[in-house]
Structures are given as C-alpha cells and as structure tokens.
Amino acid sequence: MESSDPALMLARFQFAFTISFHIVLAALSIGLANYLMVLEALWLWRKRQVYMDLYKFWLKVFALTVAVGTASGLVMEFEFGTNWSALASRAGGVLGPLMFYEVMVAFFLEAGFIGVMLLGMNKVGPRLHFFSTCAVAVGSLFSAFWILSANSWMHTPAGFSVAADGRFVPVDWLQIIFNPSFPYRMVHMSIAAFLGTALVVGGAGAWHLLRNPRHQAARVMFSMALWMAAIVGPLQIVAGDLNGENTRDHQPQKLAAMEGSWQRPEAGQGEPLRLFAIPDQAHRTNDFEVAIPHLGSLYLRHDWTGTIQSLEEFSPDDIPPVAMVFFAFRVMVGLGLLIVALGLASLFLRWRGTLFQSRWLLRTAVVMAPAGFVAMICGWIVTEVGRQPFTVYGLMRTAHSNGQQPFSFVAGSTLAIVILYLLVFGLGFFYLMRAIGRLPAHTPGADETTAERREVRDVDA
Numbered sequence: 001m002e003s004s005d006p007a008l009m010l011a012r013f014q015f016a017f018t019i020s021f022h023i024v025l026a027a028l029s030i031g032l033a034n035y036l037m038v039l040e041a042l043w044l045w046r047k048r049q050v051y052m053d054l055y056k057f058w059l060k061v062f063a064l065t066v067a068v069g070t071a072s073g074l075v076m077e078f079e080f081g082t083n084w085s086a087l088a089s090r091a092g093g094v095l096g097p098l099m100f101y102e103v104m105v106a107f108f109l110e111a112g113f114i115g116v117m118l119l120g121m122n123k124v125g126p127r128l129h130f131f132s133t134c135a136v137a138v139g140s141l142f143s144a145f146w147i148l149s150a151n152s153w154m155h156t157p158a159g160f161s162v163a164a165d166g167r168f169v170p171v172d173w174l175q176i177i178f179n180p181s182f183p184y185r186m187v188h189m190s191i192a193a194f195l196g197t198a199l200v201v202g203g204a205g206a207w208h209l210l211r212n213p214r215h216q217a218a219r220v221m222f223s224m225a226l227w228m229a230a231i232v233g234p235l236q237i238v239a240g241d242l243n244g245e246n247t248r249d250h251q252p253q254k255l256a257a258m259e260g261s262w263q264r265p266e267a268g269q270g271e272p273l274r275l276f277a278i279p280d281q282a283h284r285t286n287d288f289e290v291a292i293p294h295l296g297s298l299y300l301r302h303d304w305t306g307t308i309q310s311l312e313e314f315s316p317d318d319i320p321p322v323a324m325v326f327f328a329f330r331v332m333v334g335l336g337l338l339i340v341a342l343g344l345a346s347l348f349l350r351w352r353g354t355l356f357q358s359r360w361l362l363r364t365a366v367v368m369a370p371a372g373f374v375a376m377i378c379g380w381i382v383t384e385v386g387r388q389p390f391t392v393y394g395l396m397r398t399a400h401s402n403g404q405q406p407f408s409f410v411a412g413s414t415l416a417i418v419i420l421y422l423l424v425f426g427l428g429f430f431y432l433m434r435a436i437g438r439l440p441a442h443t444p445g446a447d448e449t450t451a452e453r454r455e456v457r458d459v460d461a
Contacts, residue, residue: 007407008399011083014414016384018075021425023380024373025069030140030190031197032062036117037137038224040130053217056121057440058201061432063118066110068428075417083410085403087391091168094160094176095150102146109139141190148189152182154392155383156250168392180250184243185383191236192379195339196372198228203369204436206362217440219356222365226355230343236336241299248300251393252309253318254386257325259296260286264310271296271307276330279322284312320388328381335375342368 036055043051077099080088088095116124116132124132159175160168170176202225208218248255256262260274262284273295277286297306311319342364349355387393391401 007405007410008402010407010410010414011079011402011405012398014083014410014417015076015079017414018072018079018417018421019380020377021421022069022072022076023376024196025065025072026144027189027193027196027373027376028200029062029065029069030144030193031200032058032065033133033137033140034194035197035201036062037130037133040133044126044130050216050220053440054221057217059118060435063114064428064432064435066114068424071424072421082413083403083405084391084401087396087401090166090396090401091154091392094153094168094170097170098146098150098153098177102143102150106139106143106146109142110136113139144190144193145186148186149177149179149182152185153179155179155185155387156181156246157392157395162395168395181243181246184239184246188236188239188243188379191232191239192372192376194228195232195236196376198225198232199339199365199372200369200436201225202229202365203367206365207437208439209356210359210362210366212439213356215439221440222362223355226343226346226365228343229339230347233336233340233343237340240333240336244300248308251387253311253314253320254325254382255300255308256311256314257320257322257386258329258382259300259308260289260322260326261308261310262286263312264307268305270294270305271300273299277326279326281319281322284316318389320386325382325386328378328385332375332378332382335371335378338368339371339375 036058039051039055039058042048043055113132113135116129117136120129120132153176156179157168158179159170159172161171163169201221205218205220205222205225208215209222212218244255247258259271260277260279261271262279265271270293272291272293274286274289274291277289277291279286294304297304300306300308311322342361345361346355349358349361355361389397389399391398
C-alpha cells in the first residue's frame with residue numbers, strides 16, 4: 001500500500017463520506033420505486049384498497065429519498081472536477097459518456113414521470129399513472145446500470161487504447177459498457193437494493209404490528225418484505241459467489257485481502273476459512289487467527305484443496321489496506337447470512353400460521369431494518385478500498401488521479417460538506433423516521449375477525 005500525502009488522504013475521505021450517504025439513498029430509491037410499482041400493479045389487479053393505502057404511504061418516503069439523494073449525487077460530480085481532475089482528464093473519454101447516458105436516459109426518464117407519479121393520482125387515468133410508476137422504476141434501474149458500468153470499468157477496464165499523452169481512448173463501447181465485472185456487480189447491487197429496501201419496509205411493518213397486531217396494511221408490508229428476504233436472500237448468496245469468482249480472476253489482490261491470505265498454503269492443505277484475525281500489514285501476517293481448514297477452498301475454488309493467489313505474491317505497493325477490507329467483508333457476509341436466516345424463519349412461522357403473532361420475529365425485524373444497507377456500505381468498502389492503490393485497476397494509481405488541490409482547499413470543502421450533509425441528512429432522517437412511524441391509512445373493517453382471516457389467507461398465499 002503506497003503512502004499518500006494529507007491532501008490526497010483527505011480527498012479520499014471526502015469522496016468516501018459523500019458516497020456513503022448517496023449509495024444508501026440511491027439504493028433505497030431503486031428499491032422503493034420498484035416496490036411502488038408492485039403495489040400499484042396489485043391494486044389494479046386485485047382492487048384491494050390496502051395496496052393503494054401502502055402505495056400512498058411509501059410514496060411520501062420515496063419522494064423524500066429522491067430529493068435528498070439527488071442533491072448528494074451532485075456533490076460527487078463536482079468532486080470529480082476538483083479533487084480528481086487528473087482522473088477526469090485521463091479517463092473522461094470513457095467515463096464522461098457513461099455518466100452522460102445516465103443523466104439523459106435514466107435521470108430524465110425518472111424526472112419526466114415522477115411528477116405524474118407524485119401528483120397525478122386523481123388527475124390522470126389509473127393506467128397512465130401506473131405507466132408513470134413503471135417508467136420511474138425502470139429509470140432507477142437504468143441509472144444503476146450506467147453508474148455501475150462506469151464504476152465497473154475502473155475495476156476491470158476493457159475496450160480502450162492508451163493515447164500518447166496517457167488518455168484512455170474508447171475503442172469498443174460494448175466492451176466498455178459490458179466490461180468483465182459489470183454483469184456480476186449489476187446483479188449483486190440490484191439485489192442488495194431490493195433486500196435493503198425490503199428490510200426497511202419489513203421493519204416498519206413489524207414496528208406497527210407490535211403496536212397494533214391486527215393492522216391490515218402493516219401485515220401486508222411485513223409479509224411482502226419477508227417473502228423478499230426468504231426468496232431473494234439465497235439468490236444474493238449465489239450472486240455474491242459469482243461476483244467473488246470474477247474478483248478472483250480479475251482482482252486477485254482484493255480477494256487475498258478479503259480472505260487475509262498472506263501465504264499460499266502448501267499443496268493439498270487447501271485454503272482455510274478465517275473466521276477472525278487481526279491482519280498485520282507491516283509484518284505481512286495475521287494475529288489471533290481463528291480458521292477452519294479447507295472450508296475456504298470450497299467457496300473460493302469449489303474443491304477441497306484449491307488455493308488463491310496470496311498477498312505475498314504481490315508488491316507491497318500494490319496491496320490494499322488489508323484490515324479494512326478483511327473486516328468489512330466479514331460484516332457484509334455475516335449480515336447477509338442473518339438476512340437469509342430471517343427469511344427462512346419467516347417461512348417456518350408461515351407454515352405454523354403464527355407469522356404475525358411471533359413477537360420475537362417482529363422485534364428481530366425491527367432491529368434488522370438497517371442491516372441490508374449496512375451490509376451494502378460494507379460491500380462498497382470491500383469493493384473500493386480493495387481496489388487501492390488504483391483508481392483504474394492496474395493502470396492508474398490513486399496518487400496520480402488527484403487534482404493536486406492545496407490541503408487548505410480540500411480541508412475547507414470537506415468541512416463544508418460534512419456540516420451540510422449532517423444538517424441536510426439529519427433533517428431528512430428525522431422526517432423519514434417520522435413518516436415511517438405514522439400508521440398507514442387503515443382500511444375500514446380491517447379489525448373485523450372475518451377481514452383479518454381473509455387478510456392472513458391472502459397474504460400467506
């Protein structure tokens with residue numbers, strides 16, 4: 001890991017700080033847009049008022065996340081032109097068009113229909129309104145498509161040539177867009193957005209059910225969220241495994257840091273699963289290591305004795321900060337397994353007919369409401385810190401991507417951003433929790449015994 005000057009380290013902190021806020025809001029916007037599309041489709045299909053009650057309830061939350069999330073994204077665009085102007089100069093021919101497509105295709109698609117979605121419920125027909133909701137949902141995925149394509153290109157660059165002045169020149173746009181890591185990361189990130197949103201929705205539903213166990217709308221949102229965790233959670237494990245194989249083939253230093261693998265095991269010993277360790281980068285070893293022999297080989301190589309490239313096989317200047325990557329990866333995986341366990345537990349309780357009566361499950365769902373987005377942030381730490389010391393992997397170092405702004409400028413802008421973000425996002429979080437904390441519209445008759453039995457049957461079907 002190469003040393004860096006204070007201005008560079010502060011610029012890296014500034015970008016990490018801003019993207020940590022933005023990625024959560026962007027992912028929540030993607031998840032809520034698609035959740036709203038499903039709710040409105042169910043309302044049009046089944047004509048049950050509870051789905052429209054939930055649509056109106058979560059539409060307010062969606063509007064808030066879009067407004068605050070858009071503002072957070074704009075700040076990062078300015079950071080590219082100031083703190084990372086050298087990267088923008090050399091890689092702008094590739095990254096600029098991809099970001100332009102994101103704005104033109106995705107942002108305008110969302111902006112063009114979000115007004116109808118928010119204000120047109122009683123002013124346009126139900127089919128046109130549903131079309132607007134679908135357009136916003138699709139637009140959110142298009143936005144993720146182009147941004148992840150640009151980010152993935154920096155991890156696995158393809159389809160370019162290098163000009164005499166060092167600029168990256170596009171040669172094959174299909175190779176650039178569909179670079180080797182992009183398909184895996186697009187699937188992995190999309191599922192993460194859906195799961196993170198589902199846990200927030202499920203936590204809100206559980207919170208209201210603890211206060212009113214017979215509230216119809218709360219039952220529906222809680223049930224739908226746990227279906228997502230039960231069905232999509234295991235799929236995320238598969239997507240993560242495929243993404244890991246791609247990392248093994250294209251970014252071996254990152255995978256070695258994730259595993260804390262300093263030395264390649266001897267033939268036949270296999271790669272252990274390190275449950276815990278404290279990586280010591282200075283001495284290139286692990287302290288207090290607790291590992292299970294061979295188990296790492298099963299998920300890394302899908303055999304009993306397979307190994308991966310170890311950190312000792314790379315120059316110390318090309319190795320990322322191992323401890324940060326190592327621990328972030330374990331938090332991400334641990335939370336992912338808890339989400340899968342929550343989904344499986346809900347299936348068992350559905351089978352027993354006690355899904356809404358199990359207070360331990362409701363309390364667990366409330367506690368785990370932020371777990372999906374915490375896991376997502378940890379995943380981004382693994383992805384981005386694990387790419388260091390490069391911005392364009394293997395081709396352009398982070399130290400050479402900096403705009404060489406004076407420390408005073410970076411410090412001043414960082415202080416201003418931190419204060420502004422804490423203020424704006426603090427207020428946004430306050431109003432978000434206030435909106436979620438209010439009970440959804442209660443469908444008349446939902447507390448009647450027959451209606452309750454019908455709701456349980458419909459939701460659990």
